[in-house]
Amino acid sequence: LFIVSLRKGAEVGLSPLALLASLAYSATLIARIANGIVQRATAARRDDRVTDFENAIDGVVINIGSDGLVKSLSAKAQEQFGIARNLLIGTPLFERVHVADRVQFLGFLSDLKRGAPKANVDVKLRCVVPAETSGQPHLVRFATYHLSAVPHSQGDGFLVVATDISQAMADRNALAAARREVETVEITKGRFLSTVSHELRTPLNSIIGFSDI
Numbered sequence: 001l002f003i004v005s006l007r008k009g010a011e012v013g014l015s016p017l018a019l020l021a022s023l024a025y026s027a028t029l030i031a032r033i034a035n036g037i038v039q040r041a042t043a044a045r046r047d048d049r050v051t052d053f054e055n056a057i058d059g060v061v062i063n064i065g066s067d068g069l070v071k072s073l074s075a076k077a078q079e080q081f082g083i084a085r086n087l088l089i090g091t092p093l094f095e096r097v098h099v100a101d102r103v104q105f106l107g108f109l110s111d112l113k114r115g116a117p118k119a120n121v122d123v124k125l126r127c128v129v130p131a132e133t134s135g136q137p138h139l140v141r142f143a144t145y146h147l148s149a150v151p152h153s154q155g156d157g158f159l160v161v162a163t164d165i166s167q168a169m170a171d172r173n174a175l176a177a178a179r180r181e182v183e184t185v186e187i188t189k190g191r192f193l194s195t196v197s198h199e200l201r202t203p204l205n206s207i208i209g210f211s212d213i
Helices: 016-056 076-081 099-113 166-212
Strands: 004-006 012-014 060-064 070-073 119-129 139-151 158-164
Touching: 060 076, 076 119, 099 119, 099 139, 139 166
Parallel strands: none
Antiparallel strands: 004 012, 060 070, 060 158, 119 139, 139 158
């Protein structure tokens, strides 16, 4: 839209219309650049808030698609699972679930796909433990995790929070074992007292009988 006017002496100048068009284009370009800067700054602040939120949670935040593939993980994933995050992204979370718990995990995913507002399940996930010495291979262990998930607010997929409850489960099992042991001791003590009481009553009854004679 540039209108060029020829002047005397072969001078080339811009008409007022072209000048206005150039100024309008420049203003639009500046506005777009400013809007992009604002959007990037807003996204950066949002990412900082998300990072703070993930750090505040005592667990791993996992973003999985409706197909069960891992899309992203929080920074605690490597600490919890013992493997780099980039190696987990794009892999099915199902593969890290213990074989004995896979049916429960599939039911957990099925509930989310059917539109459940929230789903929970306790499963054992495969984790890698560093070897004690450099010459030994890494060890693989299964830790019990509580998975709590909700549908993703943006796009398809689900947001899962995986919390390690292995220590809580160990404490619960230890408490149950201690309770069973106490109950066993109480039963044994009751039987012992019953037997001793019977053994004491038998000769006493005989003595009382002879004394009556």
